[in-house]
Amino acid sequence: xxxxxxxxxxxxxxxxxxxxxxxxxxxxxxxxxxxxxxxxxxxxxxxxxxxxxxxxxxxxxxxxxxxxxxxxxxxxxxxxxxxxxxxxxxxxxxxxxxxxxxxxxxxxxxxxxxxxxxxxxxxxxxxxxxxxxxxxxxxxxxxxxxxxxxxxxxxxxxxxxxxxxxxxxxxxxxxxxxxxxxxxxxxxxxxxxxxxxxxxxxxxxxxxxxxxxxxxxxxxxxxxxxxxxxxxxxxxxxxxxxxxxxxxxxxxxxxxxxxxxxxxxxxxxxxxxxxxxxxxxxxxxxxxxxxxxxxxxxxxxxxxxxxxxxxxxxxxxxxxxxxxxxxxxxxxxxxxxxxxxxxxxxxxxxxxxxxxxxxxxxxxxxxxxxxxxxxxxxxxxxxxxxxxxxxxxxxxxxxxxxxxx
Amino acid sequence: xxxxxxxxxxxxxxxxxxxxxxxxxxxxxxxxxxxxxxxxxxxxxxxxxxxxxxxxxxxxxxxxxxxxxxxxxxxxxxxxxxxxxxxxxxxxxxxxxxxxxxxxxxxxxxxxxxxxxxxxxxxxxxxxxxxxxxxxxxxxxxxxxxxxxxxxxxxxxxxxxxxxxxxxxxxxxxxxxxxxxxxxxxxxxxxxxxxxxxxxxxxxxxxxxxxxxxxxxxxxxxxxxxxxxxxxxxxxxxxxxxxxxxxxxxxxxxxxxxxxxxxxxxxxxxxxxxxxxxxxxxxxxxxxxxxxxxxxxxxxxxxxxxxxxxxx
Numbered sequence: 139x140x141x142x143x144x145x146x147x148x149x150x151x152x153x154x155x156x157x158x159x160x161x162x163x164x165x166x167x168x169x170x171x172x173x174x175x176x177x178x179x180x181x182x183x184x185x186x187x188x189x190x191x192x193x194x195x196x197x198x199x200x201x202x203x204x205x206x207x208x209x210x211x212x213x214x215x216x217x218x219x220x221x222x223x224x225x226x227x228x229x230x231x232x233x234x235x236x237x238x239x240x241x242x243x244x245x246x247x248x249x250x251x252x253x254x255x256x257x258x259x260x261x262x263x264x265x266x267x268x269x270x271x272x273x274x275x276x277x278x279x280x281x282x283x284x285x286x287x288x289x290x291x292x293x294x295x296x297x298x299x300x301x302x303x304x305x306x307x308x309x310x311x312x313x314x315x316x317x318x319x320x321x322x323x324x325x326x327x328x329x330x331x332x333x334x335x336x337x338x339x340x341x342x343x344x345x346x347x348x349x350x351x352x353x354x355x356x357x358x359x360x361x362x363x364x365x366x367x368x369x370x371x372x373x374x375x376x377x378x379x380x381x382x383x384x385x386x387x388x389x390x391x392x393x394x395x396x397x398x399x400x401x402x403x404x405x406x407x408x409x410x411x412x413x414x415x416x417x418x419x420x421x422x423x424x425x426x427x428x429x430x431x432x433x434x435x436x437x438x439x440x441x442x443x444x445x446x447x448x449x450x451x452x453x454x455x456x457x458x459x460x461x462x463x464x465x466x467x468x469x470x471x472x473x474x475x476x477x478x479x480x481x482x483x484x485x486x487x488x489x490x491x492x493x494x495x496x497x498x499x500x501x502x503x504x505x506x507x508x509x510x511x512x513x514x515x516x517x518x519x520x521x522x523x524x525x526x527x528x529x530x531x532x533x534x535x536x537x538x539x540x541x542x543x
Numbered sequence: 544x545x546x547x548x549x550x551x552x553x554x555x556x557x558x559x560x561x562x563x564x565x566x567x568x569x570x571x572x573x574x575x576x577x578x579x580x581x582x583x584x585x586x587x588x589x590x591x592x593x594x595x596x597x598x599x600x601x602x603x604x605x606x607x608x609x610x611x612x613x614x615x616x617x618x619x620x621x622x623x624x625x626x627x628x629x630x631x632x633x634x635x636x637x638x639x640x641x642x643x644x645x646x647x648x649x650x651x652x653x654x655x656x657x658x659x660x661x662x663x664x665x666x667x668x669x670x671x672x673x674x675x676x677x678x679x680x681x682x683x684x685x686x687x688x689x690x691x692x693x694x695x696x697x698x699x700x701x702x703x704x705x706x707x708x709x710x711x712x713x714x715x716x717x718x719x720x721x722x723x724x725x726x727x728x729x730x731x732x733x734x735x736x737x738x739x740x741x742x743x744x745x746x747x748x749x750x751x752x753x754x755x756x757x758x759x760x761x762x763x764x765x766x767x768x769x770x771x772x773x774x775x776x777x778x779x780x781x782x783x784x785x786x787x788x789x790x791x792x793x794x795x796x797x798x799x800x801x802x803x804x805x806x807x808x809x810x811x812x813x814x815x816x817x818x819x820x821x822x823x824x825x826x827x828x829x830x831x832x833x834x835x836x837x838x839x840x841x842x843x844x845x846x847x848x849x850x851x852x853x854x855x
Contacts, residue, residue: 246769
C-alpha cells in the first residue's frame with residue numbers, strides 16, 4: 139500500500155515519476171480528443187487507426203535496420219506507425235466514399251487486414267538477425283517496465299502537444315462534431331476539420347502505442363468521453379471532463395503498475411477508465427440510471443396522488459394499493475380509507491384545478507402554455523392571476539347553463 | 544506434393560479453409576445488417592472467456608474453453624445492449640467501451656494467473672498457430688484411407704468441420720426468415736418472424752464460428768474473414784445467394800493462397816523461414832477486397848453496371 143502511495147506521490151524514483159506524468163498527459167490528450175470522435179459518432183474509427191499502426195512499426199524497423207541503424211529508435215518507429223495509420227485512415231475514407239460498403243465494413247476490413255499484414259512483418263523481423271530482441275510485440279499491449287528515459291520524454295512531450303492542439307482547435311472541431319451541416323453552411327471546410335480531428339486521434343494513438351499498446355489505446359480514446367457525457371450537456375465541459383477522466387485513470391493506472399510490476403499497465407488503465415464509466419452511468423445526476431429511476435418513481439407518485447385526490451373529490455372508491463399508500467402517507471385519508479379534512483380540501487383544490495385546465499384548453503389559446511398540461515402541473519404555475527380569474531368567470535357563467543347545454 | 548505435403552500442410556490448409564468459410568458465412572449477414580463490427584467485438588472478447596474457463600478448470604481442455612468463449616461473447620452482446628439502452632449511448636461507442644474493457648480484463652487475468660506452464664498467451668490468442676497442426680500419423684496420400692492414421696488427425700480439424708457443418712445447416716434451415724429480416728425487418732416483424740431472436744441467433748452463430756476458428760487460427764483471421772470475403776462478395780452481385788457463394792470462394796481462396804504464400808513465399812525470395820500464416824491469410828483477403836473495390840461490377844453505390852454504362 140505504501141508503495142502505491144509512493145508511486146501516486148511520484149516518490150518511487152525519477153523514471154517512474156516521469157512515466158506517470160507522461161501517462162497522465164497522454165490520458166488527458168486521449169480523453170479530450172476522443173470526445174470529438176464520440177460526438178461525431180465515429181468512435182470505432184479509432185479502432186481501425188490503432189490497428190493500422192502495426193505494419194508501420196514493422197516497416198520502420200526493417201528500414202532502419204537496412205540503413206544500418208539499430209531499428210529500435212522510438213521516434214523512427216512512431217513515425218512509421220503514423221504513416222501506416224494515415225494510410226489506413228485514407229483506406230477507410232476511400233472505401234466508404236467510392237464503394238457501396240458501409241463505414242463499419244470498411245473499418246473492420248482495414249483493421250483486420252492491416253493488423254494481419256503487421257503480424258506478417260513481425261514474423262519476418264523475428265527471423266532477422268537483429269530482430270530477435272526487438273521487442274516489437276510490446277507495441278501490441280504496451281509496457282512501462284524498462285521504459286527508457288527518452289521514451290518517457292517523447293510520450294510526455296507528444297501528449298502535451300496533443301493537449302495544446304486540442305485546446306487550440308477546440309472551437310472548429312466542436313462545431314463539426316456537433317453539427318457538420320451547420321458547420322458546412324457557415325463556410326467551414328468540414329473535410330479538412332474532420333481530417334484534423336483524425337490527425338489528432340492518430341497522434342494520440344501513435345504516442346500511446348508504447349505505453350498501453352495498440353489494442354487498448356482505443357479504450358482511452360472512447361471510454362472517457364462516453365463517461366463524461368453523463369455529467370454534462372455542454373461540449374466544452376465534455377472535452378475537459380473527458381480529459382480529466384483519461385488523465386486520472388492513466389496516472390493511477392501507471393502508479394498501480396509501478397507499485398506492483400506484475401500488473402500490466404495498459405489493462406489496469408482501461409479497467410480504471412471503465413470503473414469511472416460504470417460509476418458515471420449509474421450515479422450521474424440527470425442522465426444516470428439511479429437518477430432516471432428516482433425521477434420515474436417521483437413522477438409515478440405524483441400521478442397517483444393526483445388521481446387519488448380527484449377520486450376523493452368525486453366520491454369514487456379507491457382500490458389501487460399505491461394510491462392508498464400515497465394518500466395515507468400524505469395524511470389525506472385515514473387508514474380505513476375515509477378522507478380527512480385536509481384531504482377534502484386538497485381534493486377540492488385538485489378538482490378545481492382540473493376544471494380550470496379543461497376550460498383553458500377549450501379556450502385553445504397559447505399552445506406553448508396549454509401544451510404544458512400533463513394532469514399534474516398546477517395551473518397557477520403556468521397562467522397569470524388575471525387569466526385564471528377569466529377562466530373562473532367562464533366556469534361560473536357556464537354553470538347555470540349546464541343543464542341546457 | 545508428396546508425403547511431406549500430406550503430413551505438414553494438408554491439415555493446416557483444410558483447417559484454414561474451414562475456419563475462413565465458417566466465419567465468412569455469418570459475416571455476409573453481419574455486413575448487410577451493418578453489424579460488421581460485432582465480429583470485431585466478439586473476436587476480442589473470446590480471450591477473457593477462454594482465460595476464465597482456464598482459471599475455473601485449471602487445464603487447457605476444449606469444451607470448457609469453447610463454453611467460456613461463447614459465454615463471453617453472449618456477455619459482451621448483453622453488455623453492449625445494456626450500455627446502449629441504460630446509458631442512451633450510440634451503438635459504436637457502446638461497443639468500443641465493452642470490448643476493450645473485456646479484452647483488458649482478459650489480458651490482466653492472463654498476466655496475473657500462472658499460465659506459464661501451458662500454451663496460453665496473448666500472442667497465441669491473436670495470431671494462432673496454424674502451422675503447428677501437423678498430422679504426424681500420415682505417411683502419404685494413402686493415409687487418407689487409413690483409419691488408424693485418420694484417428695490421429697489433429698482434433699481441431701474435426702471441431703472446425705463440425706462447427707462449419709452446423710453453421711451451414713443453420714443457414715439452410717433459417718434461410719428464408721434470415722433473408723427477409725435482413726432486408727426488411729419491419730416486414731419480417733409484420734409476418735410474424737421473431738426478428739429479435741433471429742438477430743441474437745446470428746450473433747451466437749458468429750460467436751461459435753469465432754470460437755472454433757480462434758482455437759487454431761487466432762483472432763485476426765476471425766475478424767478478417769467475418770468482413771473481407773463477404774464485403775468483396777457484396778461488390779460482385781446484387782443477389783444474396785450469389786453473394787454467399789462468392790464469399791465462400793473468396794474465403795477459401797484467401798486461406799489457400801495465404802497459407803501457400805506464408806509457407807513457400809519467403810523461400811522464393813531466398814529467405815529461410817516461413818511467416819505467420821494467419822497474418823498472410825488476412826493480408827490476402829484484404830488484397831482480394833482491394834481488387835473487388837477497384838474492379839468488381841457492383842462496386843459503386845449508385846446503380847447496376849449496365850445502367851451506369853448507359854449514362855456515361
